[in-house]
Amino acid sequence: MRAVVAGGWHARRRNPRRGDAVRPGSVDWHAPQWFAAALIVLLLSMADTFLTLELVQHGAIEVNPIMAPLVIGGGRSFAFLKLALTATAVAILVTLTRVPAFGRLLAGPILVGTAFFYALLISYELWLVENLIY
Numbered sequence: 001m002r003a004v005v006a007g008g009w010h011a012r013r014r015n016p017r018r019g020d021a022v023r024p025g026s027v028d029w030h031a032p033q034w035f036a037a038a039l040i041v042l043l044l045s046m047a048d049t050f051l052t053l054e055l056v057q058h059g060a061i062e063v064n065p066i067m068a069p070l071v072i073g074g075g076r077s078f079a080f081l082k083l084a085l086t087a088t089a090v091a092i093l094v095t096l097t098r099v100p101a102f103g104r105l106l107a108g109p110i111l112v113g114t115a116f117f118y119a120l121l122i123s124y125e126l127w128l129v130e131n132l133i134y
Contacts, residue, residue, distance in 0.1 A: 034097050037111045038090045044118035045086040049079045051125040060128070090114075 052062065053075040062068040070078035090111065097108035 031097075034094050034108055034111060037108075037115050038094050040115045041090050041111065041118060042083075042086060044115065044122055045082065047122050048118060048125065049075075049082050051122065051129060053078070055125065055128055055132075058132070060132075 052060075053071065056062060056071050056075070062071045067078055067082065070081060093107045093111040093114075097106065097111070
């Protein structure tokens with residue numbers, strides 16, 4: 001725990017050492033906005049999981065063909081796999097926030113875009129719950 005606290009306050013590599021050294025290991029401290037975006041994505045993903053399970057219990061179908069078989073039977077494996085995949089993707093995006101992805105687009109804005117996408121998805125699912133279930 002001491003290493004985590006010390007690394008947070010006294011990070012050695014806040015910026016790449018050379019201008020062209022933009023790779024995942026060149027920085028060991030990331031800006032707080034990426035942590036906030038990552039936390040928002042994870043929380044919204046958990047809300048999406050609960051809302052999906054609620055909607056499926058009331059007759060909705062999971063559209064994702066990979067996740068559809070996991071929703072049946074309580075959804076414990078669905079929730080675990082969804083959280084594991086989301087957490088892995090978020091960790092990778094936070095690590096790569098300064099690395100260009102898909103040409104010129106940085107991975108950090110992709111993380112923020114994912115948070116906005118999840119917010120829209122949660123809004124739609126809440127509308128479904130309100131208008132279709134009750």
